[in-house]
Amino acid sequence: MQPAVRLAGRRRDPRTDVAAIEAVLDLVGSGATLSGLSLVTIADRAGVSRNSLYRRWKTKDELYLDVLDAINKPLPDLRRPTARDELIAHLAVLIERTLDNRASSMLRALLAEAAAFPELHRRYFDEIVTPRREASYQIIRRGIAAGEIRPDIDVALVNEVLVGPILARLGSGGTEGLDPVQTSRRIVDLVYAGVQAS
Amino acid sequence: MQPAVRLAGRRRDPRTDVAAIEAVLDLVGSGATLSGLSLVTIADRAGVSRNSLYRRWKTKDELYLDVLDAINKPLPDLRRPTARDELIAHLAVLIERTLDNRASSMLRALLAEAAAFPELHRRYFDEIVTPRREASYQIIRRGIAAGEIRPDIDVALVNEVLVGPILARLGSGGTEGLDPVQTSRRIVDLVYAGVQAS
DNA sequence: TCGGAACGCAACAGGCCTGTTCCGATATAC
DNA sequence: GTATATCGGAACAGGCCTGTTGCGTTCCGA
Numbered sequence: 001m002q003p004a005v006r007l008a009g010r011r012r013d014p015r016t017d018v019a020a021i022e023a024v025l026d027l028v029g030s031g032a033t034l035s036g037l038s039l040v041t042i043a044d045r046a047g048v049s050r051n052s053l054y055r056r057w058k059t060k061d062e063l064y065l066d067v068l069d070a071i072n073k074p075l076p077d078l079r080r081p082t083a084r085d086e087l088i089a090h091l092a093v094l095i096e097r098t099l100d101n102r103a104s105s106m107l108r109a110l111l112a113e114a115a116a117f118p119e120l121h122r123r124y125f126d127e128i129v130t131p132r133r134e135a136s137y138q139i140i141r142r143g144i145a146a147g148e149i150r151p152d153i154d155v156a157l158v159n160e161v162l163v164g165p166i167l168a169r170l171g172s173g174g175t176e177g178l179d180p181v182q183t184s185r186r187i188v189d190l191v192y193a194g195v196q197a198s
Numbered sequence: 199m200q201p202a203v204r205l206a207g208r209r210r211d212p213r214t215d216v217a218a219i220e221a222v223l224d225l226v227g228s229g230a231t232l233s234g235l236s237l238v239t240i241a242d243r244a245g246v247s248r249n250s251l252y253r254r255w256k257t258k259d260e261l262y263l264d265v266l267d268a269i270n271k272p273l274p275d276l277r278r279p280t281a282r283d284e285l286i287a288h289l290a291v292l293i294e295r296t297l298d299n300r301a302s303s304m305l306r307a308l309l310a311e312a313a314a315f316p317e318l319h320r321r322y323f324d325e326i327v328t329p330r331r332e333a334s335y336q337i338i339r340r341g342i343a344a345g346e347i348r349p350d351i352d353v354a355l356v357n358e359v360l361v362g363p364i365l366a367r368l369g370s371g372g373t374e375g376l377d378p379v380q381t382s383r384r385i386v387d388l389v390y391a392g393v394q395a396s
Numbered sequence: 397t398c399g400g401a402a403c404g405c406a407a408c409a410g411g412c413c414t415g416t417t418c419c420g421a422t423a424t425a426c
Numbered sequence: 427g428t429a430t431a432t433c434g435g436a437a438c439a440g441g442c443c444t445g446t447t448g449c450g451t452t453c454c455g456a
Contacts, residue, residue, distance in 0.1 A: 009401025010453040016403090031313025033231045038443050049404045054445075111370055112310030115229025129370075150395045157363075157384055158393055164362025165355075171369025172309055172327075186355055194392025195356055197348050206425035207431025214433090236413055247434045252415080403452065411444080422433065 012056070017066070019046035020053055024067045029102035034064060034113050034120075064120050068110070071103040072128055075135060083143025084188055090136055091162060091184035098170045099178065108171065133159065161191055210254070215264070217244035218251055222265045227300035232262060232311050232318075262318050266308070269301040270326055273333060281341025282386055285360060288334055289382035292361060296368045297376065306369065331357065359389055 023046035027037055039060065043050040057063040076093060080086045098104050107124070114121040136159045143149035149158075165187060169178075221244035225235055237258065241248040255261040274291060278284045296302050305322070312319040334357045341347035347356075363385060367376075 008399065008455040010403070011455095012402065031311060033233055033311060035231055035234050039445095040443065050444095051405085052403070055402070108310045108369075112306045113229060113231060114371055147395055149393050153388065153393050154384070157388055160363040160366070161359055161385065161388060164364070164366045165358040166362070167366035167369060168358070168362045171306075171365060173312055186352070187359065190351065190355055190359060191389065192392055192394040194390055194394075195347050195351050196390040196392075197345055206429060208423040208433070210432065237415095238413065248414095249435085250433070253432080397456100399454105399456090401452100401454085404450095406447100406449085408447080409445095412442085414439100414441080416438085418437075419435085420433100422431100424430085424432095426427100426429085 016046070016048050016052050017056065019048055020056070020063065021067050021070045022046070024063065025071070025102040025106060028109050029105040031105075032109075034060070034109050035116050061117060061119060064110075064117065065123060067106065068120060068123060068127075071100075071106060073097075075131060078135065078139070083139050083146060083148050084192060086139045086142075087136075087162060087188050088181065088184045090132075090139060091166060091187060092180040094132070094163060094166050095178055095180040095183055098166060099176075099180070104170055104173070108173065111171070136163065158191070162187060214244070214246050214250050215254065217246055218254070218261065219265050219268045220244070222261065223269070223300040223304060226307050227303040229303075230307075232258070232307050233314050259315060259317060262308075262315065263321060265304065266318060266321060266325075269298075269304060271295075273329060276333065276337070281337055281344060281346050282390060284337045284340075285334075285386050286379065286382045288330075288337060289360060289364060289385060290378040292330070292364050293376055293378040293381055296364060297374075297378070302368055302371070306371065309369070334361065356389070360385060 020042060023042050024037065027041060027045055028034070032041075037060070039050055039053055042063075043053055046053075053063070057066070078086050078089050078093075080089055110117065110120055110124055137155050140149060140155045140158055144151045144153075144155075218240060221240050222235065225239060225243055226232070230239075235258070237248055237251055240261075241251055244251075251261070255264070276284050276287050276291075278287055308315065308318055308322055335353050338347060338353045338356055342349050342351075342353075
């Protein structure tokens with residue numbers, strides 16, 4: 001959306017981009033849907049003229065793609081002495097993400113309207129879900145290689161059991177009051193030990 | 199919405215109610231949002247006059263409450279010889295529910311717009327989530343009483359780990375191609391045995 | 397200093413949705 | 427048979443959103 005050649009003229013105010021993205025996050029966090037949000041509402045909330053938004057983004061889809069980028073924080077370093085510690089750290093980061101109500105609402109809205117925003121949905125999977133899932137798989141595989149985790153388990157299934165409780169809470173919106181590290185530790189401990197009476 | 203006293207006059211066609219509810223499920227299953235759906239669209243899809251819908255439901259909220267009732271199937275009998283078998287049966291029923299794309303889409307849409315439809319959200323929790331969660335807790339507690347499950351585990355956490363993978367798939371919409379019983383068995387087996395190398 | 401671009405503000409037509417009101421036709425209870 | 431309630435179809439005003447255009451103003455690079 002930048003002009004082809006930048007010769008002269010007034011520069012775009014970068015605060016306008018930020019204000020628009022923040023406005024979308026605020027509004028979606030307050031219960032708005034992606035298709036229901038109007039550019040008028042976004043512009044008003046951002047304190048920006050509707051014209052400035054049209055200048056930057058041809059469609060709402062393009063704006064939403066930038067919103068998705070804005071909430072996609074890089075994966076932190078998860079290296080720890082043991083796979084168990086790495087899994088706890090991995091889940092803790094995931095829980096922290098779900099505690100951000102605006103980001104969680106954005107993802108919920110996105111998943112509910114995946115059919116209406118296929119490109120947004122694809123980017124979500126490719127840039128957010130897949131890298132984190134791969135990181136989780138790597139941790140589990142390293143745990144197997146180190147003799148810490150049983151080699152006969154299904155890596156994907158273990159990952160699902162570990163992150164399932166967190167993603168389920170993300171999906172249903174009940175993520176308040178979770179202590180990231182403590183909750184992660186309890187999940188990992190349970191899945192490590194199993195529930196069967198010996 | 200029924201008239202106070204039924205004296206005389208033409209009866210309401212019960213097929214109209216069904217057609218409206220089916221129309222909502224179809225449309226939401228195709229990606230529509232609850233707030234985005236219009237009564238015009240619903241009436242057209244149902245092959246019914248908009249007038250008939252207004253006669254039955256004052257607001258869209260009331261219509262959606264009936265839709266929620268329509269997808270709320272009763273809990274089947276889950277009694278089995280062991281808690282493990284009961285848990286497998288319980289999860290299998292849950293997976294079967296998520297395979298119904300229209301019902302899943304309805305729940306996703308509902309959760310994404312919980313703020314805009316508080317009554318609908320409350321009813322969802324009270325009439326769908328809570329009974330199933332309680333049933334799951336009961337199974338786990340019986341397993342503990344029978345000496346089948348460790349008594350020192352947190353019942354709620356075990357439930358979350360078991361249903362988490364399924365609810366997470368429900369939330370993200372990727373439930374196709376799951377065999378209910380086989381998937382349930384693999385989850386329960388994993389959570390029973392744990393992943394730790396002995 | 398001067399051209400070019402972004403800025404806010406306003407207006408416009410076109411479309412869709414709502415909520416309500418008519419109408420004539422049809423079905424049902426008393 | 428008559429009163430009553432439903433049915434489908436149509437119309438209406440009012441509101442909101444879109445996409446575009448125009449305007450005077452502000453900023454910035456050449």
